[in-house]
Amino acid sequence: MSTSLQDPIRTAVLSATGLRIATTAGKEILHDVSFELQPGKILALVGESGSGKTTAGLACLGHFRAGLTHTGGEIRMAGSGPSSNILDLPEPERRKLRGGVISYVPQDPALSLNPAMRIGDQIMEVLQVQGHGSSDAERRARVAEVLAEVGLKNDDAYQRRYPHQLSGGQQQRVGIAMAFACRPSVIVLDEPTTGLDVTTQALVLQTIDQLAELHNVAGLYITHDLAVVAKIADEVVVMLSGEVVEQGPTERVLYQPQHDYTRKLLDSVPDLAGKRRVGRTSVITGEQPVVDPRPAAAEDRTRREASANFLEVSGLRLAYGSNQILDGISFTLAPGESMMLLGESGSGKTTLSRCVAGLNDDYSGEVRLSGDTLSAGTRARTAEQRQRIQYVFQSPFSSLNPRRTICESVEVPLQMSGKMGRKERRRRVLEALDQVRLGSSYLDRRPGDLSGGERQRAAIARALVNAPSLLVCDEVTSALDVSVQASIIDLLRALQHETKMSMLFVTHNIALARHISQRMAILQHGQIVESGSTDEVLEHPRHEYTRELLANVPTF
Amino acid sequence: MMPIILRRLATSVLILLAVSVLVFVATLLLPGDPAQAILGQQATPERLAALREQMNLNDPVWQRYLTWLGGLFIGDFGVSAASGGAVSALLGERIGASLVLLVAAGAISIPVGLLLGTYSALRRGRAGDHIATGTSLVLAALPEFVIGIALVTLFSTTVFTILPSVTMAPPGEPVWNYPQQLILPTLTLVLVVTPYIIRMMRATMLEVLESGYVEMARLKGVPERQVILKHALPHALSPVAQVVAIQLAWMAGGVVVVEFLFRYPGIGQALVDAVTNRDVQVVQVLAILIAAVYIVVNLLADVVGILTNPKLRTGGAR
The missing domain is CATH 3.40.50.300 (P-loop containing nucleotide triphosphate hydrolases)
Known part of the structure; x- marks a missing residue:
């Protein structure tokens, strides 16, 4: 005193x-x-x-x-x-x-x-x-x-x-x-x-x-x-x-x-308004180009009307016992479009993305890719269909085999297709690593020597190596620090621009919306309660739940 | 909580029934004829046929199985082919003797194992831990008869001659009237069983001590003693209970070697004798008995698991 x-x-x-x-x-x-x-x-x-x-x-x-x-x-x-x-x-x-x-x-x-x-x-x-x-x-x-x-x-x-x-x-x-x-x-x-x-x-x-x-x-x-x-x-x-x-x-x-x-x-903190450009930060993402999602969105809207829907999900349902996880989900995705699936824990967003990728096969309803109905599980899908949809997992700490070198992990999808020789595979792996801004020096390193951000890049490279047309990203940044998150978001945006692939970005972080997606869908209790273009949803939320979410986002 | 235990109990009964079928079929497949075994080579065919009739050997297999199974429930274990007496009379004493050995070994090895394992975990990396883990590894690597012989050499023959090396109770007198004779067999079993309990307890305790709730308890200012007893120990017990169950069950069957070594008049010796004499009835009963012990101790381990983990006995988030 x-x-x-x-x-x-x-x-x-x-x-x-x-x-x-x-x-x-x-x-x-x-x-x-x-x-x-x-x-x-x-x-x-x-x-x-x-x-x-x-x-x-x-x-x-x-x-x-x-x-x-x-x-x-x-x-x-x-x-x-x-x-x-x-x-x-x-x-x-x-x-x-x-x-x-x-x-x-x-x-x-x-x-x-x-x-x-x-x-x-x-x-x-x-x-x-x-x-x-x-x-x-x-x-x-x-x-x-x-x-x-x-x-x-x-x-x-x-x-x-x-x-x-x-x-x-x-x-x-x-x-x-x-x-x-x-x-x-x-x-x-x-x-x-x-x-x-x-x-x-x-x-x-x-x-x-x-x-x-x-x-x-x-x-x-x-x-x-x-x-x-x-x-x-x-x-x-x-x-x-x-x-x-x-x-x-x-x-x-x-x-x-x-x-x-x-x-x-x-x-590197993403903001709801999208004013701050996460990823432009010098040290964190250095040499990467900055891609603005909005022009692409406008371009897409015209393309959407012209071309058929690339991914079409209709009436997806899944229940564990009496627990209805997915309750009639329907949405579409145009080629080259990035969509955010937003939901809180337990809303069914991960289950939904696993169903799309075929990792979960006991759903009812339809998933169509370029007009073809996909079978329920990956085992029943053709190699080509599997290659077209690739999945990036939440935690890079558990999704890479710690005993394999990065090259060995990344080349697995190529080995599975069985068409390429060793040299050819290595060349393709190197290409994929280049795409995610990891150089050849990473080829023979093991995940243990890499930081969280580098591991997630390697995991993304593994998804890219087969040149997929749809990338499913399941909470890919939630295990990472905010500056690393910024660089990964930056990378995904650049990749999407370069390769023109479609992307499903699953997250609980609404602040990322304007930084990654052109459209967004909001999930609650296994149902999509609101969907539309990112601007539309954020500026004129129609559903009570969306409004509540927006009101609770801490901003500064 | 009761429904889970009842369900486990029901499964246990089913398993026991399955074991009884296996045991019965296996003894059917054994070569030799019980009637012949009782009467010997010189028996006349008429006497053999009469005895078969008397032992119901001519009935269909399923009927014999059901009669046998029914007998088990009412304590009628049949007639020993070797001695001609009732199996229950023959085994009663021996089961008691083996139980004494088992309970004594369990009562010593479980607390000692838990204590030493916890002590080891708490002194991780220090001298006490190294001594405890090193010794238990060596003991765990030795077969029970080697430990038994070493103890006999040490305490009753070569080095000291302070303890009897064999059990020599007069027939009809219970073994516990001669407690000195119990020491070496019990000690052998304890030395075989305790190392596993120590090692398992140390491993699970180490894991629990690293957990968030133990750190939280310390940060709440809870005294260390209470942290160990209230927050750490209950969580370490459940996996250890499984190991203890396996060890106790092993003692029920593995006691054979130890009983043989010390000439201890328990079920192990009875089993060895019965197999040599083709005494099918006794083998059947003992096999069922040992299976029952396995099932009971595993059930007890499950109950410990349920008691220490509220998730198993209450519903999820509401």
Whole structure:
């Protein structure tokens, strides 16, 4: 409290100064990181994967993951005595701070809530451990109270639920309730909305914002999503490979960035209005040409009327038991056209794209390619039909065989057609790698040596090697950092322009719409609730659900 | 939760029935005639025919199967061809003796295995872990008779002579009246079974300790002891229960070698004798019994799995 008397303006609850953390092998991964958390304010810690933001966040709780050690600097809590460096405290003392004074909201509640404990008990546990309240009855009342605060039901039946009986958004709110249960003065939020759809994200952000303000809690919000930062944070710290490169009020950092890296990061965030041109950013996509989707769209509209529909899906239905996944889907796609299939998790968008590609064969309804009805599964389709539709999977970390070189992975489709010799195949692979801007040096490397973006490029090369006429991209950028996402979007746009192939771009990220697609279809509960040209849908949404989605997109 | 267990129980009964058919058919296919085996080579054809009639050997196969199966349910296991006495009387004592061995070995090896496995996981990479994993690997690699002989050499013959190497209870007196004689057979079984439990427990515990909810529990300020007992242990148990079940089941059948080694009067020895004497009735009953033990312990493992995983006993997201 003495600090507040001396310095009424900056009354930091928690301040990290010169924080250094290294691996036990001696490699430093946080270099001299400093920041301060103010009560009632939220500080956003922004950076890409591997920048050390989670490590810094966990250090605030005096926790280091296995293999990491603290090598310098301190973290001080205001008002906890003269020797208030958390990192000097013995483990039992630190444990008393955790959950009580400083709490943590994890990235993925599905992994971080104990699956075998009822949610009420999990919140109860933190209260008991911290000795909050004087009796169990009092603690139980607090559990009910905090559940209501995060906007969940708080009756006994609800408290007796297990985590798997809740949706992702509800699980995350249980995580937040757990963090707020003991009325902490600092709360560390580690990407709490990654993996949630926009509507749920908006709700969760609102809850965090309200609670932080109401209880005067200082928040450290770790994220890579700048749109979320704009919405929630008062101050921003930008991190790049373990170093703070820029720091300041949100307004200034986002609208007048000083550091090059911040500018690059900002440039690669897709926006709903399509004003920012993701992918033009110099370092990230360097030599790539910029393609504007809109002229192509106009051109396409005339072509659409002239030529027959290239892909026609009609009355597609699929159910697992009583669960109707796809409920009568019909749409068409013109040659050279790019269409976005937008939907939240569970809307059936991945199932739909798998049906089109023939990876899922128990659907009813019709998929026609250039007028020919395709058989249900890939096994029943001809080699030529299979070659014409290619699929790119969501995670490049699991879709490439780690034991095969890039060349071996990419040439598989060519081997399957069985017509080419080894040399010819290698030449075609090289061509495909050139198309995705990976050079010949990648031919004999393995996925383990590649970054996420490079792997996704290799996966796209594998789809391109047979010169398909339809590319199905299933959430291809959701596992990637925002700057890498920008380069992949840029690449897909350029490829579509070069090869004139059609594209189905499946995503939950509506902000990408103007950057990739000429038309879009919005999926909800296995039905297309709205479709039309991208501009039409975004500017004049007709369906209630589309309007709701648009209202919840964080923008800046 | 009950419906799942009942369903498993129903499957178990079906499996047991299938096993009984297999066992019955397999013993039918054995060469030799039980009547001949009882009466010996010098028997007159009239006596053979009379005995066949008495043993219902002339009935159709399915009828004999059903009679036999019905007998199993009411505890009438038939007549031993070798001794002429009731199988139940012959086996009763031996089943008891084997059960004592099995329960003693299980009661020691399961807690020891779980404790050492957890200890190993918690001290990963340190001396204690290396000693525990190294020793268990060596023991797991040794066949049970080698361990048994080594123990006999160590404790009853060459080095020390403090424990009896064979079981010599007078007939009719239960084995547990001579607890000293139980030590070596039990110890052999424990040394065979525990290493697998330790290794499995260590592996699953390591996985669980890396999980998000264990880290979250630590970040909630939960004391380490409670983190292990409340958050980590329940999740590690379910896969280990499967291994324990397999080990217990193995003990029911694999006890043969150990019982033979120590001249222990259990079902293993009875089985060896019965096979030598073509005592078909006894072989059938023992085969069914061992199959039943397999099924029961696996069922128990499934129950442990269901108890530790609420997803299996409650519905999905609502």
